[in-house]
Amino acid sequence: MTEAKAHPPLISMRNIKKSFGSxxxxxxxxxxxxxxxxxxxxxxxxxxxxxxxxxMAGVHGWDxxxxxxxxxxxxxxxxxxxxxxxxxxxxQDLALCNNLDAVQNLFLGRELAGPKIFGRRIRRAECExxxxxxxxxxxxxxxxxxxxxxxMSGGQRQNIAIARSILWTPKVVILxxxxxxxxxxxxxxxxxxxRTLADEGLGVVVVSHDIHHFVVEATDRIxxxxxxxxxxxxxxxxxTGEQVVNAMVGGNEGVNLAG
Ligand SMILES: Nc1ncnc2c1ncn2[C@@H]1O[C@H](COP(=O)(O)OP(=O)(O)OP(=O)(O)O)[C@@H](O)[C@H]1O
Ligand SMILES: [Mg+2]
Numbered sequence: 001m002t003e004a005k006a007h008p009p010l011i012s013m014r015n016i017k018k019s020f021g022s023x024x025x026x027x028x029x030x031x032x033x034x035x036x037x038x039x040x041x042x043x044x045x046x047x048x049x050x051x052x053x054x055x056m057a058g059v060h061g062w063d064x065x066x067x068x069x070x071x072x073x074x075x076x077x078x079x080x081x082x083x084x085x086x087x088x089x090x091x092q093d094l095a096l097c098n099n100l101d102a103v104q105n106l107f108l109g110r111e112l113a114g115p116k117i118f119g120r121r122i123r124r125a126e127c128e129x130x131x132x133x134x135x136x137x138x139x140x141x142x143x144x145x146x147x148x149x150x151x152m153s154g155g156q157r158q159n160i161a162i163a164r165s166i167l168w169t170p171k172v173v174i175l176x177x178x179x180x181x182x183x184x185x186x187x188x189x190x191x192x193x194x195r196t197l198a199d200e201g202l203g204v205v206v207v208s209h210d211i212h213h214f215v216v217e218a219t220d221r222i223x224x225x226x227x228x229x230x231x232x233x234x235x236x237x238x239x240t241g242e243q244v245v246n247a248m249v250g251g252n253e254g255v256n257l258a259g
Contacts, residue, residue, distance in 0.1 A: 012031075029230060061077065086170045138162070
């Protein structure tokens, strides 16, 4: 399709294979991520979801298959390579420092530094302004920026981790289990946050086991993996949680309702 050529997916992974010794974690996995869409990656434990997103994020190399970013083959060898392309990942443990406040966490390891002549002092004021901008953009303006994040709820911490990932305006954000251990209302907040990101044109990839409350309701497309390969694709609006779960456990071979 000419239109598809004019706007290639941000990410296109085809037939990716990855083994750890004798464990064939990925046996030909594929995924496309377009600008402005939220793609869910689902599957039973051990299906290969985390391995696929780790290949996407440069944590693992891959043994075979094609990985293209904006239509061009890439050779991502490290998370730094992925970051440089505009791929950011929010891992399940969030990697936040509980004793630091939101601003400090947002800029952890990459604080805005003053001119070298002043010994690169961290400019707290500038970080605060930047943090406020990002939080406002994400409609999180009412989150306290000066409380230690250890004192915040799981949902608030998740939101800060997501805010941190978008500080440098990535093109793709990957979230591994963003709603695990969150209450229903906190999950709803995360859902609306990732929709805001997609509406701004980011591609969002979410790994989730929360099929009924999150995947079906908050995403656009669903890729189902089993034993390291894709077994079904759905448009989220066309499918029930039960159909997705059936595909995960093997009830619905090779279903493709994604159009
Ligand atoms: N670093 C590793 N070394 C060896 N084997 C691994 C490694 N990472 C993953 N595996 C194996 O690869 C397979 C896929 O694991 P992966 O973590 O990708 O599954 P998953 O779909 O994310 O599962 P879960 O839902 O439990 O998180 C599993 O058999 C797992 O044991
Ligand atoms: Mg996993």
